[in-house]
Amino acid sequence: MRLQTAVLLALTLLVGAGVADRALAWPPDLMPADALPLKVALRAEAPAPKAKVSPVTGPAAACCAVLELRQYTLKPGQRDALIDLFDRYFRTGQEAAGLRVVGQFRDLDDPDRFVWLRGFPDMSARATGLAAFYGGPVWQAYREAANATMLDSDNVLLLRPAIAGSGFADVTPVPPPVMPSPAPLPPAPLPPGAPPAGHGMLVATLYYPFPAHDAAAAQDLADAFARDGAPVLVAAGGPVLAAFVTNPEPNNFPRLPVREGEAVFITFQAFADAAAYDRYRAHVGTPWWRGHVLKGAPEVRRLAPTSGSRWQGPF
Template sequence: MIYELRRYTLRPGARDTLVELFEREFIETQEETGIEVVALFRDQRAPDTFTWIRAFPDMESRFRSLTDFYTGAAWKTHAEAARATMVDTDDVLLLRPVLLPPFAGLSGGSGEAAPYRLTVFPVAEGSVARFAALAEGAAACFATEHAVNTYARLPVREGENVFVRFTRGEDAPAVPALDDHLTGPPRHFLLHPTERSHVR
């Protein structure tokens, strides 16, 4: 599977407008093209952001599904309203799952969902295996997918190598001493699933 981790910067106060529009118009219509809308999140520490994840069986399917969705009726009808909430949509990582099935057993349900802590580790090339210890207690782990972005209409962050970990709860779990394999400081985010997020 190929995953996109997408983090948008929004206009002040626009997040609830985008979440409502997204949950009403862009979940089923993406799924109809073969896209799996995995998770939708609000970052409580950054109220003018929206983070979400979608998945594709492979890069060829990704190209076909994105083409179908962005030329389809739902996007054509609601694109202007969606774009009106957005400042920047280019903070996108192309990822593949590693070490364990992503978010196994954490889908569905209703009511208040526990938050997720997302950590993005910039890592040295070829060092992903060193991060196997981070899978303990994790909800999902990913690494950079280095395939060429064949859907150039939507940029992704290229030339980077990351290890991405999701854990449940607000507290930061212990991290083994891996500084020698990092190329910069990790980025930390505290994410709360939206009402219709598949991952809860």
């Protein structure tokens, strides 16, 4: 039964990744050895199946087995200063340490919230990569400037894909884990005006089951979404890019706290802009999660990628 659920969500994610007008095939990692190609005709005259396409860089593998959703509360008026540091130094500095920065975003509903996503192949790589970056020259050069923008950086969820194949499409090949040397110069002055925006809008929806710490309830919610929710959302114009649940493994880099004792199910959807999201909401109808016991209404984060974000809308 779980394999069927995984196949359903994987196929739905292929639709969300931009192949809604094409026939779909079994994801290679889910195809039984004796299975014939499974085709789901979304239109009567769909062309031949094509490989999964990343909304960021084209054909790619799934990322990541471990994901951090990081939401920072900043001092008033300081978000653009942090974005400038992040886009120019922190993303590439982390990639050089072997980390994967999926994307960094402005929260469209809170001018003092900065949100970003960071991925790892496993928990061991997380510990190694974080130690390399935070002990390396890029962070050492700019940490005081970055920390000066922040009120709180501990709102962090450690996640794993809800089921096989529900992670983000890989964002980019990562360079060898060699930190830049020598240490870079102090940050340049901000250019006039705010840093430019990227393209598209990512919507993260956080569902909190009741009881709040019940990991099994979060997984049940994820399975129900794959079965009942994702097809409805895609049909309404809300492509589903990825789905995650809380990762129960202990935080193996305690220098950076994460939220513990919580169970969360999170979906990520892509839209061209806020107007497209509003049109989707008008067509989606009754929320799919009605009938499930939640701690409260889902949290919705409308996120606009920065110009330096790896994730950009596939539009």
